[in-house]
Amino acid sequence: MASRIVQQQQARGEAVVGGGKQQKKNGVADGRNRKALGDIGNLANVRGVVDAKPNRPITRSFGAQLLANAQAAAAADNSKRQACANVAGPPAVANEGVAVAKRAAPKPVSKKVIVKPKPSEKVTDIDASPDKKEVLKDKKKEGDANPKKKSQHTLTSVLTARSKAACGITNKPKEQIIDIDASDVDNELAAVEYIDDIYKFYKLVENESRPHDYIGSQPEINERMRAILVDWLIDVHTKFELSLETLYLTINIIDRFLAVKTVPRRELQLVGISAMLMASKYEEIWPPEVNDFVCLSDRAYTHEHILTMEKTILNKLEWTLTVPTPLVFLVRFIKASVPDQELDNMAHFLSELGMMNYATLMYCPSMVAASAVLAARCTLNKAPFWNETLKLHTGYSQEQLMDCARLLVGFYSTLENGKLRVVYRKYSDPQKGAVAVLPPAKFLLPEGSASQHS
Amino acid sequence: MLTLREKYYDFDQISSKVFKCRRDDQFFTMKIVSILNEENQANNGVPYWIIREISILKELDHINIVRLIDVMTDGPDLFLVFEYLDNEFQADFLKNPKMFMYPQMKKEFLYQILNTVAYLHARKILLRDLRPENILVNVRTQVLKIALFGAARTFEAPLEAYSSSVGCLSYRSPEVLFQFGCEKYSTPNDVWAVGCIFGEMLLHRPLFSGPSDVELLDEIFTLLGTPTEETWPGVTSICGTCALMGPPQQPKDLAKEFPMLNPDGLDLLSKMLCLCPNYRISAEDAVKHPYFKGV
Incomplete structure (x- = not known):
């Protein structure tokens, strides 16, 4: 010293x-x-x-x-x-x-850091600018005047x-950022030219359609009832073989409606049915008919009940159904994770668990989606848990996501012993890789130790 | 809350379900949609296309998209109130050669359409039914507006399967014509429709007008040539039957078909009417094309 x-x-x-x-x-x-x-x-x-x-x-x-x-x-x-x-x-x-x-x-303004070479090495010129992707240039070593001379400190x-x-x-060179759309350049279905604009736009507007904390203003409804409703709707969604977009939009409609209108307990299921009807009309090619929902509710609600509630919800929400849900971000963030099928299933599983639990409403859709990917990577021990590519596409660092990721893994750890098991059953199926039966990431559980930071 | 009659007055019928009306010295267009079916039963509530149209229009804010001002319900009817526009693009412009005195006007209208399509695609919206009947013009300002979003829908990337039985036949792209039922298609489908409208602006008649899928494909291939694996990789696997392809045809010289177009215009038209959707120009790139220099 x-x-x-x-x-x-x-x-x-x-x-x-x-x-x-x-x-x-x-x-x-x-x-x-x-x-x-x-x-x-x-x-x-x-x-x-x-x-x-x-x-x-x-x-x-x-x-x-x-x-x-x-x-x-x-x-x-x-x-x-x-x-x-x-x-x-x-x-x-x-x-x-x-x-x-x-x-x-x-x-400050980027500086070139020249790493002095040993006589036999090539010179690596690293652009240390934080904004640019790293540029690595190999230069042939030119003759050193005195190669044996000791470097003076x-x-x-x-x-x-x-x-x-x-x-x-x-x-140490910066981690490479992967171009996740490179393989889709010639695929018109991937809409590569617009993909960045689309997600910039969705990030910009995601908070506009977010429901605020409403449970306190609902005298007859609590978090548990909401969870029971969502659990049942996931089951209905699976039986009807509807798209995932429909499921996520259904839950978004329910939450936004409950945030602006007091609903008696006996009508909560009616709100759920009507929301799924609307979401199906918006997303599906062949949406289920009203009569299908009447039968599903065991005739607790009539045809007229459902249609009246549909109009009530549409008017209350001012017909705004073009909204970014966590799924919109999830598909993109999973792609940024360069996934295998297991990771894909695990991220979807955790995201649906999040959707069931009211506590995740405090986070914006993109954060829930990013946290589901982080929690999935941690659970499946995909090192590093977070990287520059994910940081770029999600806009979040690992630290920013840890609380939400812990929340999702917390739901996961209590799922097996809980009564609401539809999501567990759905993702215990071998077709979904049976990801629900895998043990959760211990260090993300409340009593667990802090994670490794990348 | 004000009722319909308290809010709007001076109703003037334009067509069976469309009225011109006033509020505070401003004109509006009112479209009436009934949610009842032929037997006067509200079988499935609000039609899916209305839910999509209203929801999508509420999110859009663009000079070339007709603005939805208000949505009101009254019993089984919905009243959609739009900004008022006085001219239909097809009736007043495309079918009346005198209206198109300046090539610059055609260029400006095409630019406005492409600019709007690029805006929609960047917001994850496919138009799917872009045709001249769905375009309105403010003659005074020469601002063009796209209306009728009933067939529009948001899309996921990568795209899911969507219904292929959408859009007016004459403006359907070859990839949609090749496919039956529910298939995957994307943003190039809308660009094809713009290419057809561009051709129609130049010729004052529909570019393709076959009465059926097969005849329409034949018309397309007569002008643009029959696709091969070289010009459209994978075409033989998606076309289903070789009967759809017809006998092999060579592409015509677009310069002879459209003598009024300069080389830049011909280049843009050929890129918008490229048979292979993967190679077709995007609306975003089309807006930046040299043809629009000076617009």
Whole structure:
């Protein structure tokens, strides 16, 4: 550990390396106010580092603490900007025990980091820009003037290297982002030209059609009743062999309607039936007929009851049925996960479990979908659990999804012993890969330990 | 809540179920939809196409899409109130050569149609029944509006199977004509329809007008040539029977068929009427085509 001489008359916020002469030698020019860690690539004008004027000399531990505080503040700012309920995972802990937010502060203009080669190696030129995909160029090594000469380590280079290591800056190449649509370029059914626009648009509008927390304003209905209704509707949906879009839209219609209209307990099933009728008309080629639903309800409701409720729901929702449900995002995020059939089934299973449980309404559809994919990857032990491709397409980091993923796995762990077993039966079927019988990811359960972060 | 008669007045019948009406010195078009069937029974409630049309129109905000102003219910009837437009594209423009004095006007109308289709596709909506009868024009501003979204639907990517018995026969794409019942088709289907409308704007008559699927395909192949595995990979597996293909035909020279078009226009038309849906230009790319330079 190189000791640092701290001058008594040191200007606030100024770090001095060594004595006067040595300072010059090690590259800190005269008259240049080099604020603590201010020159390090990942900390351009981070609030709390540049602006801070501490009343004490900046020792190494105090400098690290300032850096940690600044990064935490920057991360807090970032998370505030998220449109959906973003719940951060456990913070990473720095050497000094100071909580450091995972997301680094914004980087300045991209710099080229040239890795010095050994005589026999090729030079790898890494574009360290955070915005661009990594560009790797192999250059043939040109003759080194003195290949046997030992590399000299100046104090500045040692300190810079240590600072970079402390801040998590390494020369490790960034993870490649996979083009998940490359194989579909010649497939007109994939609508590749529009896919990015479509999902940008859906991300933009997903909160407009989200039901707010309504259980408190429903005197006769509780979360358990809603779960029983959804469980029954999933069974009906399977019997009618309807599309998944119809199921997700049905639940969306029910929740939005219950959020704007008080419904007596005896009419809850009627709301469910009418919602499924409407969703079927919207999504299916051959929707079931009203009489089918009359029979399904064991004639508890008449033809007229269903048609009247249909009109009531349509008017209350102002005929808005073109809405992004979790499924819209799920199919895209599963694709970004480069899945096998097992992962596909597991993600759908967890998403449907989420749909059954009222607690997931606090999260926006894209977050539920992304969390289902994360929870599926964790459950099936697909390492890494989260990667740059998934982060790009979902717009979420692993930390932001952990709470929702834990919630989904929590539902999964209690499912086998519960009374509402339709989803369990559906996904215990070998046709669905029997994913429901697999053990849940232990570390995502409430008492489990924190997950590995990628 | 105001009743229909309190909100709107001065009803003027345009057709059996369509009225012109007023509110606060503004004109509107009102479409009446009955949810009763021929036997006066509300068998299945609100028709699926009405649910789709209203729901889709409520989400759209584009200068070239007719605006849905209001939806009102009264007993078994639904009243859809739209912005009022005075001219039908087909009756007043396509069938009247005098209306098309300037090639620039054709270009601008085509651009507006393509721009709208690109907007819809970027919002996961397939039109499926794009034809001149569903296009209205504001003569004063020369702004064109697409109406009637009854056949439209949102799509999933990759696409599911959707009904292929949609759209006016003359504007149906070869991939839809080749398929029976419920098959998969996508955004290129709408681009084909725009290509047909473009041809109709130039010729003042429908580009293809066969009375049946087979005859229509024959007309298409007479102009564009019979597809082969080279020009349309996989065509032999989707066409079902070779009888649909007819005898092999060579494509005609579009420059001779459309002498009024410059090379850029011919290039765009040929790309929109490309037989293979995979190779057909997208609406998004068509809008950026050099043909529209200066629009």
